[in-house]
Amino acid sequence: MKEFVKVYEENQEDIEKFIITTLKNNGSILAETSSNYKKVFQSFPSMELLYVTDQDFKQCGANIFRHKRDLSAKDKGRAYMRTKVMQKDDEFSVSPPYISSATGHTCITVMKKEEDKYIFIDFRLSGLLGRFGLIELNQTFNNFTTFFYKAVGFSLMAFAFFAIVYALFGYASSIFIEGNFSLDALFKPIVALTLGLAIFDLAKTILEREVFFKNYSKENEDANVLTKFSIAIIIALSIEALMVVFKIALHDYSQMIHALYLILGIALIIISLGVYSFLSKR
Numbered sequence: 001m002k003e004f005v006k007v008y009e010e011n012q013e014d015i016e017k018f019i020i021t022t023l024k025n026n027g028s029i030l031a032e033t034s035s036n037y038k039k040v041f042q043s044f045p046s047m048e049l050l051y052v053t054d055q056d057f058k059q060c061g062a063n064i065f066r067h068k069r070d071l072s073a074k075d076k077g078r079a080y081m082r083t084k085v086m087q088k089d090d091e092f093s094v095s096p097p098y099i100s101s102a103t104g105h106t107c108i109t110v111m112k113k114e115e116d117k118y119i120f121i122d123f124r125l126s127g128l129l130g131r132f133g134l135i136e137l138n139q140t141f142n143n144f145t146t147f148f149y150k151a152v153g154f155s156l157m158a159f160a161f162f163a164i165v166y167a168l169f170g171y172a173s174s175i176f177i178e179g180n181f182s183l184d185a186l187f188k189p190i191v192a193l194t195l196g197l198a199i200f201d202l203a204k205t206i207l208e209r210e211v212f213f214k215n216y217s218k219e220n221e222d223a224n225v226l227t228k229f230s231i232a233i234i235i236a237l238s239i240e241a242l243m244v245v246f247k248i249a250l251h252d253y254s255q256m257i258h259a260l261y262l263i264l265g266i267a268l269i270i271i272s273l274g275v276y277s278f279l280s281k282r
Helices: 002-010 012-026 030-035 038-043 080-084 125-131 139-177 183-210 221-251 253-281
Strands: 047-053 092-094 106-114 117-124
Touching: 002 012, 002 106, 002 125, 012 038, 012 092, 012 106, 030 038, 038 047, 080 106, 106 125, 117 125, 139 183, 183 221, 221 253
Parallel strands: none
Antiparallel strands: 047 117, 092 106, 106 117
């Protein structure tokens, strides 16, 4: 989905110009009310939703989809859309890409002012880009890809939850059942919790980027994701190294070289992450 948004932003001016020009050439949209705006839908294969509001942005009728109507949206307040769209001329305003609550798809919304009413039209982003030949979209493969990302994302969240439960259960078991309060009992849950947090953050990022689109305006988003995940892993390894040092200090100083190797490895990861962050900003 990130690629779709990027392609749209690169061709935004041409796409908006085409939509606005076509709508102007089609004449009044309100005149098509009796036919459920059939002519407008025929002009735009990527169009998936249309609704009309009054001057106070209160919806006047149903949500009009290509093949159905949804009366439950009648009288719904749409004032929030006013802040979402950007005015292009006296008649038209266009929103940036966002997830539609009505369809669940990434779309852009065009707002047209006619008489004393506002007309909102949602265009599905993938269909719009395909219409312009900017992407080659196989719907079956796209649905499979979305399903796969969703399955992996929620599975990672489940494993993160199990890691947290394991950490809390192990700590409670050591203290209250075995009565053994030691460094292992203190540090192991912290390591498990840190790893659980890192896994959850990775799963959250996958779902936000590939399934539930939010915002991709940051140029260094990929670098930020890797940095956040790497920092969580570094913290977990650092805690593990500290625990190893304490264990060796209490039992056998001759094994301290192994703790040094672990600490040097962590230092190398930190240096590598710093170089990567510097180069990605360049």
